[in-house]
Amino acid sequence: MILEFKITLRDVGVPVWRVIKIDSEETFSTLHKVIQAAFGWTNSHLHQFFVEKSDGRDVNYVQIAQQIPDGVMDFQSESEMLIEDDIKLSDWFKKVNDTTIYIYDFGDDWSHEIVLTGKPAPVKGQPLPYCTAAKNNAPEEDSRGEVMMGEVNLKNDNPKRLIQDINDALLDTESYLENLEGMNFVDDPGVVYDPWEEVLLAAKEFHKLKPWEFMEDDQIFAIADPVLDEYYFCSVLGKAGEVFGLAIYPNREGYAILKEIQRGRVPDFDFLLKQRSILLSFEDRTDLAKEDYEFIKSYDVTFRGKKAWPVFTSYKPGYVPWIPDEYEADVLLEVVEEAIGLCKEFKNGKTLPDFFAENKVLARIPGVEDEVISLDNYQREDKVFQLEVSELDLRRAKKLMDNFIPATIEFVVTQIDMPLQENIGDRPAFPYLAIAVDYNQGMVFFQDVLPGGSDNGLLQNQLLKMLQLTEGIPEKLLVDEKTFEIMEPLIKELGLNVEIPNELPHVAEIVNDIGMLYQ
Template sequence: MSMVYELKVTLKDVGVPVWRKIQVDSHTSFYDLHLILQTCFDWLDSHLHHFDVRKTNGKKVENVLIEPPDDGEDDFGFFGSVESFDEQEETVEKWLKQVNDKVIYTYDFGDNWEHEIVLLKKVSKEVQVEYPRCIGAKNLAPEEDSRGEVIMGQVDLEYPNAKALIKEINLDLKEIDFDQDSAQTSEPDYWKELLLKSKEFHKLSPWRIMTDDMIFAIEDPVSEELLFCSVMGQAGEMFGLAVYIGEEGYRSLLRTTQGENTMSLIVQMRSITLNFEDREELEKEEYTLIKTYDVPFRGRKSWPSYRSYQPGFYPWLMDNEEARLMLLAVEQAIEVFKEIEAGMRLPDFLDEDVVCAKVPYEKNGGIAFDNEFILLENYGNEASHSVELAVSELEVKRAAKLKKVEASIEFVVEYIDMPLQEEEGQRPIFPLLALAVDHQAGLIIHQSVIPEKRTPEVVQGELLKFFQSIGGIPGNLMIDEQTVQLLGALKQKLNLSIQTDNYYSMAKEAIEEMQSMSPF
């Protein structure tokens, strides 16, 4: 089953940050990735190239090349044993398995243009979105055969209009003539089966004996992520199933149990939900979906409503990949319900730090599931994941030259409840607001609205912009723990003094006041 891989591709050693953030089908061959990169960086495909695998499945490797079919030429620049693989046969998902896995794409062995390719995340396909696509870009790539001019500093690659650059790249990507035999495959349609299983789930009414704090998990056979499931309905108000996806979803589930406010949950949540509603409560597209597959529903609180929650995005109808996950969740929720009816006890995942999980295994050429108790110690703990430097060394060096400023400044980067929709029918986003408040003066001294997801790259970049705007680095920075985690290596690089607790959040109070005045 294919997913979408989000990659950051950085052109190295050209004087300024030049990168592209792209999304490709996980089945994409490295030959097709070569075509995509040629397009994204405006190369002419007039020189040789190869891919050098540096990190796969979380482990560093050496002397592994993915290259065009053997033409009888020797490999230059490598000594000792080199493993070589055909780029037309190798796929992205085979080598980029874990976040931060890395491959170097080298184009033109004379000018030696090296592109660092890093896997940022695996995401579900979105309905009516064409892949590959570019979702982020910074600055222009140099022209062919211009290494000398770049070294001499005679090439200006600065390009401030990122939106125009992304639009141009995506138009060019649509023109690529991919080999029809390559793995640009379409996914099966899961919706009819999901509707039928949802109907069976509703008929069983598992909320009769299951409460929403009886959490169980399912290991997805495709992504190997855990899906944390909660049956809703015993309170008699909302009936259905909530599914929290992976580590990000697990953190959402914990915030839910801790009583975090609704808006904060919605903008950060990674989950999908099945709710049973009255007919008149359905959105138009939900009713159309049900009628398209001709699966009959009738009665109060019996019509299925499917919702997707992703950090930074407005709640929306699930896409096809999320329908696959929900189908898996509903199927296994039915099995768990039957086992509980037969006397099985689920552990308290909060008090016991353990979850009962349905784990897949092969059986008679198919997949079956068995129960396994999984220890959740440190699962989903962001502090256990090291965050690398996500800005250029040049930007860090510029900031390091700034003087220290005697001030206590609170700095936050938070989603705000002011959804933006660029095009009709497109899923709206919750933009980020970067805000800096001088605690001694009680004044907002920096603010910036960013239509992006909260990533290390965005948070680190906005902090450096703030430093440049005031011409210095505050002696005391007051930053919440979640934002500090995204600063990662930047904190050490600049030797920042950061306070994470025991202060009154003026910034968050200002954000709440701004949102209360919003017309949305």
């Protein structure tokens, strides 16, 4: 049986985690080695496991160690101490959400939360242990002080490459631990990685094939990513003679967008706020923006002809359409190269299932035989919002609960079509507007603007700020569905009387006026 864990390094300032598949018959000793490899540790310090939940029940005083220290085997000790070489993962990880804490280096106290997230079926050709997802770099050894001072940058903008590095290390954890000293997953600063020349060459070959002459835009196929264990859904554009190219819709977010397109959704601002796709399109030379032309000319790849010059556009929820980043360039290269081969086969008679009618797709898995997969259970996971305000702010709000305000208030936190760029060169984002209006008087008494990409804690705090301003709890709060989703944990905590009407007339008018002013 395969176990899938999400292993999260706690208290380092940014999310740092890995999703790892491992055989259930492996021992905790092997899991220790896997964590060392996956997070780039050097096995230079002591470690220990602390079981918190097993078989769906809370567990107390169970420790799993490399060896039992002298003096621990005391009959009066409350803790059960086990040896990691003797304990299989299946002994303690039985149900989803079973949890164990792994502590490495009792000086720096690097705490890793290990949560069982599933028991997936084996994947042909996929070794174990195997990393399917990862976020950000782990800190270096003996750097707790620098991390606490905020002096360490752990951001990693190329998760695909990070995952590949982790899997390279996981191929032989024993060898990795023996040779790890002085190594980490951060790229050599002296090496500049640039995939764009290869991307341009692939785009040129794709244009030469002209697949829009024999393919419709509703003939969807997928390119599988065996590293991320996900799919890129592809649509060839150009049969209608308007936009020529390839639209790439990544993963579950892209699948959801395709389904909205199927239902005839007319693209609007709200659609833009949640669209996730990467577009390769071909334009006339005279229609290229100056920066696009200069970008192409900076590489030794030539283009000429009508609708032959490539333009690359990234669509990311909440952000302005922008130039793809390095990670997206890697995606473009992989997908376009595989799409060329599949389109050639389609031209020679290969058939595709009806994506929209059958909810199936032909998936090309690099190095493996193509397969038709059902998408009946391939849905975008609904985002679950948690309560993310501080205890202090929450206590302050609860002090207002005895002060009843006889008023109905429209309250919304929404992104507005007024893109802002925090720093030169940054991708502009659509900011959030938090606004509260007295429903009966139509008077705005609270408003604030937050940067695009603000976390849920900042957004939830806008409701607390509004309540502090009113110095009490309103009789009724009118919100839209998006605001309710974000604020629901806080609404329940405070016991607010909330309704979601069909429209919020005062807020709608104000947001519309802001949009007109910007235009």
